[in-house]
Amino acid sequence: MRHRLGRYGKNIQLEFFSGGPATEVGVQEFIDFLGKQSPYDRLDPGDLARLGDALTVEYFAAGATIVGPDIGVLEYLAVIRTGVVTVLDRSTVVDELGPGDTFGQFSLLSGLPPTLTAHATTDTLLYLLPDPRLVLEHPERLAFEGADRSVAHQALLARAASDSMMRPVTSFMSPVLWCRADTTIRDAALAMNTDRRSCVLFVTGTDAGAGAGNAAGTGPELGIMTDSDCRRLVATGTVAPHDPVRAIASAPAHTIGHRESAASALLAMVHYGVHHLVVTDDSGRAIGVCRVVDLSAADIRDPLTVRSAIEAARTIEQLVEATRALRPVIVELTDAGIPPLRVGGLVSAMVEATVEKCIGWVAPFSARSDDFSWLFLGSLARREPLPVSDVDTALVWRDDAAVHPSGEDVATRAGDVLTMVEQTGLSRCPDGANADNPLFHRSHDEWLRRARGWVAHSDGPGALLLAVMLADSRPVTGLLLGRSLEAELRAIPSDDAFLRRALADALARRPPIGFVKDFVVEASGAHRGQVDLKRGGLGPTVAIGRWLALRTGSPIASTQERLQMGADEGLLSADEAAQLRHAHRQVYELVFTAEVESLRAGSPVSTFLDPRSIDTLSRRHLRQSFKAIANVQDRLEAEWLGRGR
Numbered sequence: 001m002r003h004r005l006g007r008y009g010k011n012i013q014l015e016f017f018s019g020g021p022a023t024e025v026g027v028q029e030f031i032d033f034l035g036k037q038s039p040y041d042r043l044d045p046g047d048l049a050r051l052g053d054a055l056t057v058e059y060f061a062a063g064a065t066i067v068g069p070d071i072g073v074l075e076y077l078a079v080i081r082t083g084v085v086t087v088l089d090r091s092t093v094v095d096e097l098g099p100g101d102t103f104g105q106f107s108l109l110s111g112l113p114p115t116l117t118a119h120a121t122t123d124t125l126l127y128l129l130p131d132p133r134l135v136l137e138h139p140e141r142l143a144f145e146g147a148d149r150s151v152a153h154q155a156l157l158a159r160a161a162s163d164s165m166m167r168p169v170t171s172f173m174s175p176v177l178w179c180r181a182d183t184t185i186r187d188a189a190l191a192m193n194t195d196r197r198s199c200v201l202f203v204t205g206t207d208a209g210a211g212a213g214n215a216a217g218t219g220p221e222l223g224i225m226t227d228s229d230c231r232r233l234v235a236t237g238t239v240a241p242h243d244p245v246r247a248i249a250s251a252p253a254h255t256i257g258h259r260e261s262a263a264s265a266l267l268a269m270v271h272y273g274v275h276h277l278v279v280t281d282d283s284g285r286a287i288g289v290c291r292v293v294d295l296s297a298a299d300i301r302d303p304l305t306v307r308s309a310i311e312a313a314r315t316i317e318q319l320v321e322a323t324r325a326l327r328p329v330i331v332e333l334t335d336a337g338i339p340p341l342r343v344g345g346l347v348s349a350m351v352e353a354t355v356e357k358c359i360g361w362v363a364p365f366s367a368r369s370d371d372f373s374w375l376f377l378g379s380l381a382r383r384e385p386l387p388v389s390d391v392d393t394a395l396v397w398r399d400d401a402a403v404h405p406s407g408e409d410v411a412t413r414a415g416d417v418l419t420m421v422e423q424t425g426l427s428r429c430p431d432g433a434n435a436d437n438p439l440f441h442r443s444h445d446e447w448l449r450r451a452r453g454w455v456a457h458s459d460g461p462g463a464l465l466l467a468v469m470l471a472d473s474r475p476v477t478g479l480l481l482g483r484s485l486e487a488e489l490r491a492i493p494s495d496d497a498f499l500r501r502a503l504a505d506a507l508a509r510r511p512p513i514g515f516v517k518d519f520v521v522e523a524s525g526a527h528r529g530q531v532d533l534k535r536g537g538l539g540p541t542v543a544i545g546r547w548l549a550l551r552t553g554s555p556i557a558s559t560q561e562r563l564q565m566g567a568d569e570g571l572l573s574a575d576e577a578a579q580l581r582h583a584h585r586q587v588y589e590l591v592f593t594a595e596v597e598s599l600r601a602g603s604p605v606s607t608f609l610d611p612r613s614i615d616t617l618s619r620r621h622l623r624q625s626f627k628a629i630a631n632v633q634d635r636l637e638a639e640w641l642g643r644g645r
Contacts, residue, residue: 027052035479037100042141060120067118074107076128082311083124088117169265173279173288186241199226223251310353323424340592348383358420371401373478381474387595392433395441411436458498474556490553506543511626512536527608534607537587583625
């Protein structure tokens with residue numbers, strides 16, 4: 001991965017950025033993308049701009065080696081912009097990386113040659129960054145994690161452990177369609193069409209008959225011609241239909257033993273960059289063919305594949321098709337044992353990619369300038385959405401924007417974006433927290449003016465709600481503008497009256513526990529005998545975390561991080577923080593799992609739970625979590641709201 005660039009410079013003509021006609025893309029796109037990926041999201045606007053100025057871009061076709069043996073010390077670390085990269089230790093797949101993942105940093109920072117190999121599984125575009133220690137003012141803010149900590153790697157391991165992935169590959173194979181090596185492509189294609197097969201096999205090195213080599217029992221070398229070979233080479237006129245199949249076939253065909261699992265087959269396909277594997281018996285003879293679509297039909301899905309499909313979409317129709325797999329992926333990952341908070345982070349990334357794609361198709365937001373910044377609000381901002389969370393958005397633009405929009409025009413254009421978002425199956429906020437609502441789109445200076453008014457007059461109508469929502473905002477486009485606004489909002493002095501009202505609002509939601517009964521349940525109506533987990537458990541922990549963020553003026557973070565920060569700042573004890581983090585995780589998992597079950601069953605989603613539907617131990621743990629929340633609420637109320645009474 002030495003500096004072999006020059007193919008693309010600072011302004012490049014590529015279709016993937018906009019998903020439509022090729023458009024000129026500058027440094028702002030680089031900043032917007034990097035600023036949302038870990039660990040670059042820890043950088044301030046100045047260092048993000050320096051990184052955007054320093055990076056270069058390189059394209060690798062599917063199957064190309066990006067980092068190989070004997071390459072020497074790397075001069076750049078790589079961030080995947082689009083595509084999928086497979087990382088191998090010798091011949092063993094150890095990781096699968098997708099958009100936003102970084103590799104090569106250990107060689108660059110340590111001065112040692114890389115020990116792993118990286119291949120482009122699909123067409124891949126990389127952002128190459130020089131040594132950050134030579135570019136950034138605060139390089140210490142970049143804390144890279146090990147490869148085995150990546151989400152993709154954990155997803156691969158979890159999927160490999162799932163029941164469907166542990167089934168033998170023979171469960172997914174189709175019978176072999178044989179031909180001769182000298183069979184014409186036309187005749188082989190007709191046979192494939194008649195038998196409804198996507199490939200034919202033949203024995204290499206001879207023009208023997210269809211089954212002769214296979215019957216020998218010696219495991220001869222095989223060739224394979226697929227329907228994609230025909231489309232790629234015959235349909236384009238590269239070869240003629242009367243040429244023999246060996247002219248366009250791949251040989252030797254990649255094989256997998258019949259005792260291997262579906263997980264091994266999927267990893268082998270990722271490794272080799274193929275869509276077909278020949279299944280062989282113990283003697284090496286071909287007994288079937290396994291296709292990637294066979295595995296897909298078994299509901300074996302990959303979040304990286306979905307993310308790549310979203311990135312590659314060039315029309316709203318293609319984007320709708322890509323996002324159809326989003327909720328099945330959520331179900332699949334949950335079944336595979338990935339923790340719900342981790343799945344929520346994956347969901348956030350895929351939803352963000354979808355919304356950003358829609359934003360890029362609507363002018364004036366499609367200009368990729370820093371004149372506009374779209375913000376996520378609420379759970380998506382904290383990267384902890386539930387499977388069917390709404391998409392809450394806001395919008396800010398520069399007061400000196402080149403295209404200075406009217407409020408009415410912004411509402412129309414933002415509405416066009418949200419309409420496309422809804423076409424993909426996502427939902428805008430039903431309570432009005434949407435970028436086409438005048439309450440949620442303003443110029444930079446107007447946002448600041450309103451925010452100062454909300455803080456100074458927090459008893460005004462709606463002021464506290466909007467101020468608290470702004471604590472849970474995260475820019476997804478126009479990062480320099482969005483982060484500048486965030487920093488200025490956090491710098492507004494928060495007087496005691498405002499913080500007291502914010503805490504009072506956070507403590508207003510109480511867990512559903514009583515002195516006599518374990519839980520205070522609904523007495524009547526559709527949810528009689530049930531408790532609202534979101535309002536009574538998830539809401540209070542999120543609200544406490546939000547108040548901690550308001551009080552400390554900290555940047556956007558997850559609820560788990562905010563609760564830990566509360567202990568670090570002395571606002572919570574270590575025990576309180578640990579208990580609240582456990583309670584938040586437990587209730588989030590209960591709500592998340594319930595929504596997954598609703599998706600699986602095709603039934604309406606509900607955050608209500610009948611305590612009798614869970615086992616005694618789980619019910620006891622839930623009550624303990626509710627009590628822990630209530631105890632912290634009581635202590636905060638006495639210490640902070642009792643002061644000055």
